[in-house]
Amino acid sequence: MSENKSRREFLSQSGKMVTAAALFGATSQVAYAATPGVANCEVKGTMTLDDTHYYLDNVRLETGFDYENGSAAHTRTELQTVEIENGKIVALRDNKSHPDATLPSYDAGGKLMLPAMRDMHIHLDKTFYGGPWRSLNRPAGTTIQDMIKLEQKMLPQLQPYTQERAEKLIDLIQSKGSTVARSHCNIEPVSGLKNLENLQAVLARRQAGFDCEIVAFPQHGLLLSKSEPLMRDAMQAGAHYVGGLDPTNVDGAMEKSLDTMFRIALDYNKGVDIHLHETSPAGVAAVNYMVETVEKTPELKGKLTISHAFALATLNEQQVDTLATRMAAQQITIASTVPIGTLHMPLQQLREKGVFVMTGTDSVIDHWSPFGLGDMLEKANLYAQLYIHPNEQNLSRSLAIATGDVLPLNDKGERVWPKAQDDASFVLVDASCSAEAVARISPRTATFHKGKMVWGSVNV
Numbered sequence: 001m002s003e004n005k006s007r008r009e010f011l012s013q014s015g016k017m018v019t020a021a022a023l024f025g026a027t028s029q030v031a032y033a034a035t036p037g038v039a040n041c042e043v044k045g046t047m048t049l050d051d052t053h054y055y056l057d058n059v060r061l062e063t064g065f066d067y068e069n070g071s072a073a074h075t076r077t078e079l080q081t082v083e084i085e086n087g088k089i090v091a092l093r094d095n096k097s098h099p100d101a102t103l104p105s106y107d108a109g110g111k112l113m114l115p116a117m118r119d120m121h122i123h124l125d126k127t128f129y130g131g132p133w134r135s136l137n138r139p140a141g142t143t144i145q146d147m148i149k150l151e152q153k154m155l156p157q158l159q160p161y162t163q164e165r166a167e168k169l170i171d172l173i174q175s176k177g178s179t180v181a182r183s184h185c186n187i188e189p190v191s192g193l194k195n196l197e198n199l200q201a202v203l204a205r206r207q208a209g210f211d212c213e214i215v216a217f218p219q220h221g222l223l224l225s226k227s228e229p230l231m232r233d234a235m236q237a238g239a240h241y242v243g244g245l246d247p248t249n250v251d252g253a254m255e256k257s258l259d260t261m262f263r264i265a266l267d268y269n270k271g272v273d274i275h276l277h278e279t280s281p282a283g284v285a286a287v288n289y290m291v292e293t294v295e296k297t298p299e300l301k302g303k304l305t306i307s308h309a310f311a312l313a314t315l316n317e318q319q320v321d322t323l324a325t326r327m328a329a330q331q332i333t334i335a336s337t338v339p340i341g342t343l344h345m346p347l348q349q350l351r352e353k354g355v356f357v358m359t360g361t362d363s364v365i366d367h368w369s370p371f372g373l374g375d376m377l378e379k380a381n382l383y384a385q386l387y388i389h390p391n392e393q394n395l396s397r398s399l400a401i402a403t404g405d406v407l408p409l410n411d412k413g414e415r416v417w418p419k420a421q422d423d424a425s426f427v428l429v430d431a432s433c434s435a436e437a438v439a440r441i442s443p444r445t446a447t448f449h450k451g452k453m454v455w456g457s458v459n460v
């Protein structure tokens, strides 16, 4: 085939993709619609895949490690066909084997299948993302109290756009492979329950492709802004977690603030997810107080997440060990955004002691931060750069922080994902293995949630 013809067909195919993308209102998909450098005129892509029972061929799955001197040096993979039915992976088959020839089949094009990513700390209800670019001048020395005052002015201006921007933010994180999330949502006297209502409306529309828990977040101080009654209303209205915020720096009454937060959780039988930024000894005291509270209150076991927990960066190794052991016993979770800079979080040590560590986006272009790509693979990459010796095995393990600890291979190199009856929630990545995906933050080409393709394209 001549180069001209190939280029014409490529363009014509791209044109179809543009039309399809326009229909779905998702122009960002175009970039992935045709793989650059693959001038194969036979291959046609689809951006819709609504079948309930189908085969996905040419899926690259990890099968094991090759070892050198006792350490994994290379990851082995093979191409297989994955059979998907009613949202579940029902069988892994030899590549291109279709026992039922009447079923539709699609072609993953040799892309690597990884577990769906989980963005476990995001603020879908307040962002500039989806609107005009805007960066905020936060002079050095801006305190959280200054930010609260700023928010009180700014939130009413953002509120008309909450639904539209939350949808765009969900599009963004789906395009990075995330289909599970936990979103904080402002609950304070300025917003009332409006952000919660807006977010719930969006999540109801997106339910088929996106699972998201909501944390009612008293951003202006649970006690300081007298938000307890609103928080209780939010629980009644269906929020999943009671949030909290710096009980000493913001509320000025550590024990009373934390007791109030836990009381609401117990009254409505909900979990707790607190923003704890404090690095002073007050932050350590707050962590200790929360761990003690859970130790004394069996109903709270497994129900506390501490977001950020920067105070842990101020402890020595021995202190982290002792605290992490107690946290693991109470199934307390840490949600870290993997901060860069001077705060060296003991994330690896926490994991080694059995504390569940997850990560999230937090801000995506908002008045708190102009950064944020909504990409959990980027977080795994940051984790690897900051905290591990980057050999094949450790790079591959680093993916865990992005996937809720679901990994294709266990530490011994045995395949543990996917298995029959797992949810068909996964992302296709242009990489040869997990280690490469983490090291290179490889491009994603399609995201699936419970069998439904929610972003990207596959070949037909």
Ligand SMILES: [Zn+2]
Residues within 6 Å of the ligand: 121, 122, 123, 184, 275, 362, 363
């Ligand atoms: Zn946050």
